[in-house]
Amino acid sequence: MTFQTIILQRQPAMPRPAMYLAETAQDALSTYAAGSEIYGQGELAGPLYAVEFGCVRIGRLTLEGKRQVCGFSFIGDVFGWESGREHRFFAEAVGVTGIRLLRPNRDAQAAAKLFPLVVESLTRFQEHLLVLGKTIVDERLAAFLCDLASRQANGARVELPMARNDIADYLGVSFETVSRILRRFRDQGLIRVPDIHSIEILDRAALEAICGREADSPPGGTSRINDFPVHSDEQTARSERRSK
Amino acid sequence: MTFQTIILQRQPAMPRPAMYLAETAQDALSTYAAGSEIYGQGELAGPLYAVEFGCVRIGRLTLEGKRQVCGFSFIGDVFGWESGREHRFFAEAVGVTGIRLLRPNRDAQAAAKLFPLVVESLTRFQEHLLVLGKTIVDERLAAFLCDLASRQANGARVELPMARNDIADYLGVSFETVSRILRRFRDQGLIRVPDIHSIEILDRAALEAICGREADSPPGGTSRINDFPVHSDEQTARSERRSK
DNA sequence: CCGGCTCCTTGACTTCCATCAACGAGCCCC
DNA sequence: GGGGCTCGTTGATGGAAGTCAAGGAGCCGG
Numbered sequence: 001m002t003f004q005t006i007i008l009q010r011q012p013a014m015p016r017p018a019m020y021l022a023e024t025a026q027d028a029l030s031t032y033a034a035g036s037e038i039y040g041q042g043e044l045a046g047p048l049y050a051v052e053f054g055c056v057r058i059g060r061l062t063l064e065g066k067r068q069v070c071g072f073s074f075i076g077d078v079f080g081w082e083s084g085r086e087h088r089f090f091a092e093a094v095g096v097t098g099i100r101l102l103r104p105n106r107d108a109q110a111a112a113k114l115f116p117l118v119v120e121s122l123t124r125f126q127e128h129l130l131v132l133g134k135t136i137v138d139e140r141l142a143a144f145l146c147d148l149a150s151r152q153a154n155g156a157r158v159e160l161p162m163a164r165n166d167i168a169d170y171l172g173v174s175f176e177t178v179s180r181i182l183r184r185f186r187d188q189g190l191i192r193v194p195d196i197h198s199i200e201i202l203d204r205a206a207l208e209a210i211c212g213r214e215a216d217s218p219p220g221g222t223s224r225i226n227d228f229p230v231h232s233d234e235q236t237a238r239s240e241r242r243s244k
Numbered sequence: 245m246t247f248q249t250i251i252l253q254r255q256p257a258m259p260r261p262a263m264y265l266a267e268t269a270q271d272a273l274s275t276y277a278a279g280s281e282i283y284g285q286g287e288l289a290g291p292l293y294a295v296e297f298g299c300v301r302i303g304r305l306t307l308e309g310k311r312q313v314c315g316f317s318f319i320g321d322v323f324g325w326e327s328g329r330e331h332r333f334f335a336e337a338v339g340v341t342g343i344r345l346l347r348p349n350r351d352a353q354a355a356a357k358l359f360p361l362v363v364e365s366l367t368r369f370q371e372h373l374l375v376l377g378k379t380i381v382d383e384r385l386a387a388f389l390c391d392l393a394s395r396q397a398n399g400a401r402v403e404l405p406m407a408r409n410d411i412a413d414y415l416g417v418s419f420e421t422v423s424r425i426l427r428r429f430r431d432q433g434l435i436r437v438p439d440i441h442s443i444e445i446l447d448r449a450a451l452e453a454i455c456g457r458e459a460d461s462p463p464g465g466t467s468r469i470n471d472f473p474v475h476s477d478e479q480t481a482r483s484e485r486r487s488k
Numbered sequence: 489c490c491g492g493c494t495c496c497t498t499g500a501c502t503t504c505c506a507t508c509a510a511c512g513a514g515c516c517c518c
Numbered sequence: 519g520g521g522g523c524t525c526g527t528t529g530a531t532g533g534a535a536g537t538c539a540a541g542g543a544g545c546c547g548g
Contacts, residue, residue: 060374063456068377070370083360083367111356116327118362123327125369126314130304132376133312133416135536137505164526172377174506179527196514196526212307379506381535408496418536423497440496440544 028101032093040090045082047101048114051075054097055161059169060089069170071124072162074151078102078117095161132172134211140171141181143211145191149201156201272345276337284334289326291345292358295319298341299405303413304333313414315368316406318395322346322361339405376416378455384415385425387455389435393445400445 029052032038038049041060049056051073058079059069070089073079079091093099131143144167148158160167168175182199185191190207192200201207273296276282282293285304293300295317302323303313314333317323323335337343375387388411392402404411412419426443429435434451436444445451 062374066456068374070373070377081363081366083363088367089370111359115355115359115362118359118366119325119327122325122362122366122369123332125366125373126333129314129369129373129376130306130312132373133314133413135416135504163524169377172379175525176507176527177505180505183527212310379534407494419495420497420537421535424535427497 028103030099030101032097032099034093034095034097036093038091038093038099039080039087041087043087045080045085045087047103048078048080048117049073049091050078050100050102052098052100055094056091056097056099057094057162057166057170058089058091067169068172069166071128072166072170078121081118081121094166131211137171137173137177138181138184139211140173141167141178141185142207143213144171145199145201146204146207146211146213149204156204158199158201160197160199272347274343274345276341276343278337278339278341280337282335282337282343283324283331285331287331289324289329289331291347292322292324293317293335294322294344294346296342296344299338300335300341300343301338301406301410301414302333302335311413312416313410315372316410316414322365325362325365338410375455381415381417381421382425382428383455384417385411385422385429386451387457388415389443389445390448390451390455390457393448400448402443402445404441404443 032054038056039045053075056073056077056079057069058071058073059067061067071079072094073091080087082088127147131140131147134140134143145158148160149156152158162170164175164178168178171178182191182193185207186193188206190201190203192202194200276298282300283289297319300317300321300323301313302315302317303311305311315323316338317335324331326332371391375384375391378384378387389402392404393400396402406414408419408422412422415422426435426437429451430437432450434445434447436446438444
């Protein structure tokens, strides 16, 4: 396995709440080789991980040996949440990747700081869930590209550090289909593919139309766990049945 | 719209962390008619909601008018997390459903108590995500049944308060396919369908084999945000490339 | 009781996509 | 440079599941 040459957006560390939890800046940073495992299924869970640079894929190996990727984490993202003692997923570096270990403190302040992050993570999974619910594969791929474009603030240029195989396992399609659809998008003039690991979006509106997106509304605002509007004991039977 | 006769597992409220946050037991409880909206897309977010009895579906209406259900919440589950100011999903009562409003306190203790709940919710979405990644629809339905069976501690009996349409939108298939596959499972002797809203699982092992499940490992244990095993700066290039 | 409604089932057809297969490109090491 | 490897592309084919359509089963109100 060779080192990938792409190092995605190496930028100064972002001023995120997660950073507050790192013990010291020096000893909590690890560099992972391309393809190396950050943690494996069944390993003991505990710390959280923040991506400093590069890209991480999170997924699971099924009993039949198939692989399903349930998410990618890019710079600034935090992953590693577990509700049990063990990791139910694996995490692997896609390219050369820098990871900062986050050690949650025992005091309650730590939970309050982590809260927005876990909710943001939840939001991501929910959104991806909707993508996987789509039956037309074009829509899934379009959604994937739009999502990447909005997460990477690179203008029309989108980096694809992961392999086609990873994208396929992420979108629940075969990697041949990924290849074919990218080609179709190219033929339709929606994208350009200057090299295998980057894509230039020529017609963002068209892509968003394909996957049924509204505007560019990136998740991850401020998490609100405070004041709330009381509306109690409503018996309203607004009961139109929504369907196709 | 008529009231459904099924009220799912009306039990004494479970001693869950969520309960600690309800203001008072009386005024925070609302009863919703079947099909009624608990909150809608675009509404202001704020409080959390705990299911006391019944069942809630959470989903989104896409621009094209299609509906995608991204989760069901049963008794004891907490929903309503949002990373932004607005709800990006709707929540509707499936049958007659009792909802307890949870008002998070401002103090940090609240976040610490809510933490396990949001991580549990995250876990559910992750698991469902893997289900949607499956290409064979039989596997999705088998996974759905197994999931319900493990969430409802009813032995082999599984209540299906939601419509076939809901299941279809949850699994990303057409409702005709749901019907067909349930029939096939019945013909194969895997399930019995005594009435339209309940299923008896005759061969749990076979169902779990179909969807590739290991043992019955219900999520929602104790969330660990504390001590962690330090393993810093590993450069190990354990780089087998996992694939199909 | 009958009509109207929603939900569910079943059938026929068609399309989309997974699979199998072959080949090319890039990379690395010997 | 040549061989071996992984990754990516493209083509051909079959099967799985969506779509269209019709009909049945409850449920309700008049």
